[in-house]
Amino acid sequence: MTMNRRAAGARTLALALGGLGAALMPTGTALAQGQKAPAWPDKPIRIVVPYPPGGSSDIIARAIAQPLSQALGQTVIIDNRAGANGNTGADAVAKATDGHTLLLCDVGALAISPSVYPKLPFDPSRDLRGVGMLAYSPHLLVVHPSVPANNLAELVALSKRERLNFAVTAIGSAPHLAGVAVEKATGAQWNYIPYKGGSQAISDTIAGQTQILMNGMLATLPQVQSGKLKVLGVSKATRVPLLAQVPTIAEQGVKGFESGTWQGVMMPAATPPAVVQKLSAELTRIIRSPEVRERLVAQGAEVRTMTPAELGGFFEQERRRWAQVVAQGGVKPE
Known part of the structure; x- marks a missing residue:
C-alpha cells in the first residue's frame, strides 16, 4: 500500500513538473498560439x-x-x-x-x-x-532669366518661333508629363532634355543649357527666390501664398490643369x-x-x-x- 501511494505521488509530481516545463519552455504549441508578435522595429x-x-x-x-x-x-x-x-x-x-x-x-x-x-x-x-x-x-514652370517671356502665352508664342529646350527629370517623369499636357493644350513646341534627377535639371537650367523647367516647388522655389530662375506659372488649382503674384497655369488658359x-x-x-x-x-x-x-x-x-x-x-x-x-x-x- 505504501509503495503504491509512493508510485502514485511520483506520477502526480512528474505530471505537475511536466506541465510546468511545458509552460516555461520557449517552444511548443501553447507558445505558438499565445506568443505575441516581436516588437517592430527591432533593427535600423x-x-x-x-x-x-x-x-x-x-x-x-x-x-x-x-x-x-x-x-x-x-x-x-x-x-x-x-x-x-x-x-x-x-x-x-x-x-x-x-x-x-x-x-x-x-x-x-x-x-x-x-x-x-x-x-x-x-x-x-x-x-x-x-x-x-x-x-x-505643385510644379513650378520656370525659365532661365534670359528667356524673353513673362507668362505662359508669351512662352508658347516664343516656342513656335524658336525651339526651346525643356529640362525634365526623366522621360516619363511627372514633370515631363506635365510639360506634355501643357504642350498639347497650348500648341507649344518643346524639345525635351532628360536628366537623372531634379537637381541636375535645375543646375543646367540655371546655367542656361536648357531654357525651360517644370519641377517640384520644394526643390525649385529657392532658385526662384534667389533670382536664378524666373517663374511663369504654378501647376496648382489655386495660387500659392509664397508666390501669390504668380498665376496658375489653369488661370493662363489650360483649364483644370493641376500637377505636382x-x-x-x-x-x-x-x-x-x-x-x-x-x-x-x-x-x-x-x-x-x-x-x-x-x-x-x-x-x-x-x-x-x-x-x-x-x-x-x-x-x-x-x-x-x-x-x-x-x-x-x-x-x-x-
Whole structure:
C-alpha cells in the first residue's frame, strides 16, 4: 500500500513538473498560439529615396528621419538609390524581405511607371502597399532669366518661333508629363532634355543649357527666390501664398490643369498590417507636428496625409489618369 501511494505521488509530481516545463519552455504549441508578435522595429530602418540627393523626396525624407528615429527608438538611414526614373529604388524596396525597408517617393511618378515602362521588374500595384501620404508641392514652370517671356502665352508664342529646350527629370517623369499636357493644350513646341534627377535639371537650367523647367516647388522655389530662375506659372488649382503674384497655369488658359509631386511612403506588399498601421500613425503625427509642418511650408510644400487605404486608392486613380496622358503624348522611355 505504501509503495503504491509512493508510485502514485511520483506520477502526480512528474505530471505537475511536466506541465510546468511545458509552460516555461520557449517552444511548443501553447507558445505558438499565445506568443505575441516581436516588437517592430527591432533593427535600423532604411528609407530608400529613388532619386539623387537634393530633390523633393530627399528633402522630405531628411525632414522626418530624426523625428521618426526618436519615435521608434531605432536609427533611420536615408538611402538614395537613383536610376530608371525612380524604378531602381522602388524595385529594391518591392523585393526587400527584412521588414524594415521603406520607399519614400513621388507616388504620382510611381503610378506613371507602368504606362511608360511596359517591362518593369516589379508591379507597383501588386508588390508595394501604401503606408501614408506626407506632402504635396505643385510644379513650378520656370525659365532661365534670359528667356524673353513673362507668362505662359508669351512662352508658347516664343516656342513656335524658336525651339526651346525643356529640362525634365526623366522621360516619363511627372514633370515631363506635365510639360506634355501643357504642350498639347497650348500648341507649344518643346524639345525635351532628360536628366537623372531634379537637381541636375535645375543646375543646367540655371546655367542656361536648357531654357525651360517644370519641377517640384520644394526643390525649385529657392532658385526662384534667389533670382536664378524666373517663374511663369504654378501647376496648382489655386495660387500659392509664397508666390501669390504668380498665376496658375489653369488661370493662363489650360483649364483644370493641376500637377505636382506627392511624397508618400510605401513598403513591400508582404508587410504585416499591424506594422503598416503603426508606421502610418507615427508618420502622420510627425508630418503634422508644428516644427516639421512649418519647415516644409516655408519651402513651398503642403502637408497632405492619407491613410494606407486612401493612399492605395489615390495611387490607382493617378495610374489611370497619367496612362491617358502617356497614350495621347506618345511618350516612350529613353
